[in-house]
Amino acid sequence: MPLDIQNYRGRFAPSPTGPLHFGSLIAAVASYCQARSQKGTWLVRMEDVDELRNVAGAADTILRTLEAFGFEWDESVIYQTQRKDTYEYYLQQLFENNLIYRCTCSRRDLREHATSGNLGLIYPGTCDNKHYSAKIEAALRIRTQDRTIQFNDQIMGDYGHNLKQDLGDFIVKRRDGLFAYQLAVVIDDEFQQITDIVRGVDLLDSTPRQIYLQQSLNFHTPGYAHLPIAVNTLGDKLSKQTGAHGINKRHAVSELVKAMNFLGQTTEPGLENASLNTFWQWSMENWQLARIPDTEKITYIE
Ligand SMILES: [Zn+2]
Incomplete structure (x- = not known):
């Protein structure tokens, strides 16, 4: 049965396998801007279902980094390990x-x-x-x-x-x-009444599996927007495994501006020196999903 959902509900769902790096910042920024530009709700979920990959303390580090970057989530963070x-x-x-x-x-x-x-x-x-x-x-x-x-x-x-x-x-x-x-994500998206999913293109080929699970469980199917992913010069996705380093809290606005530019949003000159408040205000007023490139991989040099 489709849920009666009228308002946009988006989410950012990192795995606590290490600190937040530029690759995951892109997904956080895009899902946040899209939700806020639709006057919607934005949630954070810890995708820690694969317990063998979790790193102790990483979930808290990610949340503290999001706070330091000025992200504000609307409801309590949920953890997959608590939803078995x-x-x-x-x-x-x-x-x-x-x-x-x-x-x-x-x-x-x-x-x-x-x-x-x-x-x-x-x-x-x-x-x-x-x-x-x-x-x-x-x-x-x-x-x-x-x-x-x-x-x-x-x-x-x-x-x-x-x-x-x-x-x-x-x-x-x-x-x-x-x-x-695949199962945990589908159940959580239904539980959190997510209407729209904005995430990296590395999950594009998971989507038909997730839609099939939604159909099998009589869940609704949200809208999808898959973002290009940042790769290193060897073409590997930026991740802890490929040696991507954590983003720098002391240069939050500059990292955010880089993420916006990666997502095809042309920022005003000097915005990287602005305050977090000014950055987010500019972003909410100027964000356009249609500007995001439809290429799967974009090289990003840290
Ligand atoms: Zn078998």
């Missing part, structure tokens, strides 16, 4: 609707039996209808359908996948007991 009961509840719904099954395939099984597709290995459905007991350690997969799931991205244009052909039945709960990112 909710994820389990919806998993049971999928079970009851006969949409998921247990899979005991090892990585080696997959390498030997799966073919390669646009999104990685295509799961061949080996364990479908095997009805493994819940006592056996297994991943949970959702049955996909042989139809194209297409959407119109506000920046990147039409995009879609036939999940059955391009990916096969995909994992919603991992064999190690952790909920899959």
Whole structure:
């Protein structure tokens, strides 16, 4: 059932795997400006569902940095690690609707039996209808359908996948007991009544999976706008893994101006020397989503 949502609700959803770097600042700025320019609500969610990747203290560091940069979120921050009961509840719904099954395939099984597709290995459905007991350690997969799931991205244009052909039945709960990112995100977006998602283009190919999960759970589907991502001179996404350093709180306005320029918004000369208040006021008055380049990767030299 679609929710009765009239007002824009956006969000920024970092993973606490390290300090906020320029790559994530872009998503924070764009989602914030878009929400505020629509007189909407803006929320922050900690995507810490993959507990093996979380770094102690990183969530707090990210929140303190956002505050220092003048971001103001409207409701309490939610943490995925505190929402496991909710994820389990919806998993049971999928079970009851006969949409998921247990899979005991090892990585080696997959390498030997799966073919390669646009999104990685295509799961061949080996364990479908095997009805493994819940006592056996297994991943949970959702049955996909042989139809194209297409959407119109506000920046990147039409995009879609036939999940059955391009990916096969995909994992919603991992064999190690952790909920899959795709499932957690979809449940959280519904819970927070998000109407519009603005995030990096590295998540574009996750979107058909997320829309399929929304449809399977009778959730509404939000609007999507995927942003170009900042890459280093080698073409790698700026991230902790590729050595991106944290953004400097002491030069908040200058970092914010760089993010705005990255997003195709031409700022007034000298804005980098203005106060945070002046910067945000200028941004709210001048922000235009239509100016964001529709290229997937833009080189950014730190
Ligand atoms: Zn399997």
